[in-house]
Amino acid sequence: MPIQYYLFLSFALFCIGIMGALMRRNAIIIFMCIELMLNAVNLLLVAFSKMYNDASSQIFVFFIMVVAAAEVAVGLAVIVMMYRRVHSVDINILNRLKH
Amino acid sequence: MDLFEILFWILTIGAISSALGVILSRNPINSVICLIATFFAISGHYVLLNAQFLAVVNIIVYAGAIMVLFLFVIMLMNLNADVEPQKSRLVQFAGIISGGILFLVILAALRDSKINGVLEKSSNSVGLIENLGKTLFQNYVLPFEISSVLFLSAMIGAMVIGKKEPSNDLPERSPNQN
Numbered sequence: 001m002p003i004q005y006y007l008f009l010s011f012a013l014f015c016i017g018i019m020g021a022l023m024r025r026n027a028i029i030i031f032m033c034i035e036l037m038l039n040a041v042n043l044l045l046v047a048f049s050k051m052y053n054d055a056s057s058q059i060f061v062f063f064i065m066v067v068a069a070a071e072v073a074v075g076l077a078v079i080v081m082m083y084r085r086v087h088s089v090d091i092n093i094l095n096r097l098k099h
Numbered sequence: 100m101d102l103f104e105i106l107f108w109i110l111t112i113g114a115i116s117s118a119l120g121v122i123l124s125r126n127p128i129n130s131v132i133c134l135i136a137t138f139f140a141i142s143g144h145y146v147l148l149n150a151q152f153l154a155v156v157n158i159i160v161y162a163g164a165i166m167v168l169f170l171f172v173i174m175l176m177n178l179n180a181d182v183e184p185q186k187s188r189l190v191q192f193a194g195i196i197s198g199g200i201l202f203l204v205i206l207a208a209l210r211d212s213k214i215n216g217v218l219e220k221s222s223n224s225v226g227l228i229e230n231l232g233k234t235l236f237q238n239y240v241l242p243f244e245i246s247s248v249l250f251l252s253a254m255i256g257a258m259v260i261g262k263k264e265p266s267n268d269l270p271e272r273s274p275n276q277n
Contacts, residue, residue: 001103001104001107001217001218001220002215002216002217002218003214003216003217003218004209004214005107005111006144006148006218007209007214008206008209009111009114009115009144011202011205011206011209012115012118012202013114013115013118013137015198015199015201015202015205016115016118016119016121016122016198017118018197018198018201019122019194019195019197019198019199020121020122022190022193022194022197022198023122023186023190023191023194023195024122024186025184025185025186026127026178026183026184028127028169028172028173028178029121029122029127029130031169032121032130032131032134032169033121033122035134035161035165036118036121036134036137039137039138039141039157039161042141042153042157043141043144043145046144046145046148046150046153047148047218048216049148049150049225049226050148050149050150050218050225051216051217051218052216053223053225054225055225055226055230055231055234056234056238056239058150058152058153058225058226058231058234059231059234059235059238059239061150061153062153062156062231062235063239063242063246065156065157065160065161066246066249066250067246067249068161068165069160069164069165069250069253070249070250070252070253071253072165072168072169073168073253073254073256073257074253074256074257074260076168076169076172076257077256077257077258077260077261078260079172080172080175080176080261081260081261083176084263088184089176089178089184090184092184
């Protein structure tokens with residue numbers, strides 16, 4: 001199987017993530033789209049790891065998962081804090097830096 | 100068309116359709132469930148690519164821990180399709196167009212690239228935990244240790260951010276915050 005198939009699949013997932021981050025206003029959905037983009041990159045790294053028979057890129061995938069877990073913990077705490085303040089997860093409310 | 104390709108296409112269609120379900124469904128709970136389905140499909144791809152350890156870790160960490168955290172937060176906030184904020188049609192259309200244009204640009208760049216790798220179907224021991232552990236602890240010990248510090252700081256940061264504020268700084272809020 002040529003590696004192009006996996007490249008196309010990863011790019012499709014990445015672009016779906018970008019579309020979701022641009023289309024939605026719910027902060028949690030945007031966060032989930034970021035997770036989707038991270039997973040698309042992971043899939044690409046694993047495909048190249050299989051292509052070159054190299055374990056290093058799988059270690060990179062492992063570290064991406066570590067960073068994603070830490071990011072989710074902090075990010076969800078921020079979203080909960082924001083919900084407690086403004087009682088909404090709508091990102092359009094968070095434009096007070098303008099004023 | 101052998102078993103490998105049949106499984107590849109089934110998992111690909113599953114991954115892309117459930118990823119579309121994440122961004123198109125109006126109920127956030129449905130989005131989370133679609134995202135879990137996407138992660139399972141990606142784990143199936145990892146198994147096809149001989150990355151068994153990563154497949155298991157993906158299910159445990161992503162589908163098991165991270166998505167449950169998302170579900171808990173959504174249920175805590177009691178979000179559903181009725182209170183879901185919607186962008187205007189124009190902005191949604193612009194988002195779809197710009198994402199599609201990015202996809203087209205990447206495809207056009209990829210057509211001229213010289214990546215001609217072929218993934219042979221023979222299984223190897225690269226993705227097994229023994230090999231990965233040796234690589235991790237021989238070549239990547241320092242990032243491993245740094246990631247432990249990252250986890251500690253993320254844990255403390257999440258606690259500090261998510262802590263309930265003491266009530267004595269309530270009057271400090273500006274009046275336009277409601």
